[in-house]
Amino acid sequence: MNIIDIALAEFAEMKAMEADAASDYAEEAEREFLKAARSCADRTLAPAAADLDWQYVPADALPEQVEEARAVLVPGRPEYLRYRVEHSDDTGVISLDLVEPGQADRISPVTSLSRLGQLLTPAPNTAHGPGEEQAEQQGPLAGVEEVLQRAARVAALARQLLAEHPDAGLVADTVSVFGHQSGNSSAELHLSAEGMEALRQIAAAIEAEVNVWASNGHGTVLEHGTATSTVDGIAVxxxxxxxxxxxxxxxxxxxxxQPAAEASDGGEN
Structure with a gap:
């Protein structure tokens, strides 16, 4: 072998070693992430989470800077738990959510085993008529608990939109959450997007129509747009x-x- 052959062989061996090291590192990182997912589920849902089978989601199926693992609740059912970490500026935002594909991919934060049970409870078929009392008695902190749950859902929705549309320049302008002792609550999330194309992108994601109008501000014509929809009970x-x-x-x-010109012409005639 001459020096060229030797150099090429040496380089090929080095690249193979680097590939093996990268593969080993990725497998170890995946094992550690699944371990973290199981630990989070155990803290939140123990002992019911012991038999959950967590699966790592490939990076190419997720937005950038997002890691995720999923666990089906019961084989044959569509609902699954989602453990997600959104990395940003060397910090990670961790969430444990219930995803219900049969509900237009409704995503709800899971904070306890009882909260998971509440999310999985079918909605009643009949509503209370005027003057009827609710069967379930509300506790003294029902309003506070409802606000906390609703606020967690708003935060999860905002994080989801930002993660799925990283180029839209989304900013949460204002957020309002209202709770009442009866357990009723409402929430509004006001977002601003960076330009009309970004607005249309978000509007399509939340299934909303875009309303457009223009204004003249000191010689510059601006095009404005708004879109409104309700997502998981949250007015967006x-x-x-x-x-x-x-x-x-x-x-x-x-x-x-044009109208002013037409009026002027009419006066002259």
């Missing part, structure tokens, strides 16, 4: 604006002047 409002392209802006400005 998304807004965005951006300068209108010059050609369209000129047409819009001409249209705004």
């Amino acid at each position: 409002h998304v807004r965005a604006y951006e300068p209108m392209p010059a050609g369209r802006a000129a047409v819009w400005l001409a249209q705004q002047d």
Whole structure:
């Protein structure tokens, strides 16, 4: 062998060793992540979580900087638990959620075994009529507990939208959560997106229509848009604006002047 053959063989061996090391590291990282998922489930749902079979989700099936493991609750049923870590700036946001594919992929935070039972309880077929009392007696902190649960759902939804649409420039402008002793609650999440295309992207994700209008601000024509939908009982409002392209802006400005011009022509005649 000459020196070229030797160098090529040495380089090929080095690359093979690097690939083996990377594979070993990835397998170890996957084992550690599954261990963390089991630990989180045990702390939250023990002892019911002991038999859950956690499976690691490949990175190419997830948004960037997100790791996830899943465990089916009962074989043959669609519901599953999702342990997710969203990495950002060397920190990780951890969540344990119930995902219900049969409910348009409804995602709900799981904070305890009783909360999981509540999420899995079928909704009653009949609603209470006027003046009827609820069968379940509410505790003295029912309003507080409902606010905490609702706030967790709002936070999970916001994190989900940001993770699934990292280029939309989403920002949570305002968040409001209301709870009552009766157990009723409501929540609103107001988001702003970076431009009209990002707004349309988010609107499609939450199945909302986009309302568009324009305004003239000191010589610059701005295009505004809003989209509103209800997701998992949360009222989601998304807004965005951006300068209108010059050609369209000129047409819009001409249209705004048209009524005044027509009125002027009518007066002269």
